[in-house]
Amino acid sequence: MSTPERPFASYHLWSLIAPASGQQRWHCQMRRGYIKARQHEPQVRALLTKVTSSQRIGLLAQKGVYEFHHHRYLLNQSDGVEKVAELLRLSNSPSEVQQRVLQILKKYHDKPLLSGKRIVLLTRGDEGFPKPILIDQKHYCFRLYAAMDCIFIESSGNLHILDFKTGKSAFDRRQALVYLLAARYLYPRHKAIASFYNLEFSKKSELISVTKSELDLIELELASIAQKHQQDLQKYQQQTQKFSQIFPPNPGYHCRFCPFNSICEFSAFKASQTV
Incomplete structure (x- = not known):
């Protein structure tokens, strides 16, 4: 080992x-x-690599702020939001993601929090x-x-x-x-x-x-x-069969929002789906 x-x-x-x-x-x-x-298990890795809408919105918003300050002239252009949206390839995202990120970009373009700051x-x-x-x-x-x-x-x-x-x-x-x-x-x-x-x-x-x-x-x-x-x-490495004892579950309504509910034997959400 x-x-x-x-x-x-x-x-x-x-x-x-x-x-x-x-x-x-x-x-x-x-x-x-x-x-x-x-x-590193295939099923777990597959679930971990899935990106939720919320995660995608957060990442695109962060990238948007970066692009505004990487191309600072865009903050002063009337079409700055559209230009940053193009840089983010926002049109490739689902509709809800596009709408929310565009609103974020518009708000930041109108009131850029980092404008004039000494950014490190x-x-x-x-x-x-x-x-x-x-x-x-x-x-x-x-x-x-x-x-x-x-x-x-x-x-x-x-x-x-x-x-x-x-x-x-x-x-x-x-x-x-x-x-x-x-x-x-x-x-x-x-x-x-x-x-x-x-x-x-x-x-x-x-x-x-x-x-x-x-x-x-x-x-x-x-x-x-x-x-x-x-x-x-x-x-866990020494006794993989004791996974649930080393990392004890806490099933409940919150299982509905857990990315592992489809493979977790303790998931309350999974159990309710099979009743």
Whole structure:
């Protein structure tokens, strides 16, 4: 058996291990098992590669912001929205996706949030996994993954990490905390703040900042998450038949929205379909 890689942590893994506040009853560890332990199985891989309309809208919206600032003159042209839509090949998308993304592009063209900002980083959203940050302390060591949408410098000199959202999902503060921890290693000379911006509803979150001692606690929490997940993976590799014990299911109405409901033997949605 191959030697397992060094433990890793990310906001995505944090969200798979621990639910957001108020979401406990809908949280299922088995979903983490499918995504992180069985992702190479053909059936699971096929489900993971499916892109939902919501995911497509989010990605196209991010790409749209990128294109507006990559070709800044488009922000000042009356047909800028149409030009960006062409760059995104939006006409190849389903009707609902086209309509929602066009609305997002129009809103951004009318009120470009990043106009005049000193942009340090602006991603297209499809670059794949970023290079991990190796966090190597006396009592723990793990790789931290933090794929950030946008970073710019405030007039105060602060580094502002901005994460774009679409749809009606609530902002999860933990995502910003992971980005702030990453900034401590990537931009050690800057004080960093973070926020979310919903491109679809033009909604800003509060500004999120933390102290050094709070960042230390976040780092400890992520080290613990990385270690727990690594231990779970090792248990599964040693006893694959104990999948449901290592990654226990939590069936319920929320199974309806799980991408694995067609192959999960515990899915309440699957069971209701066969009655």
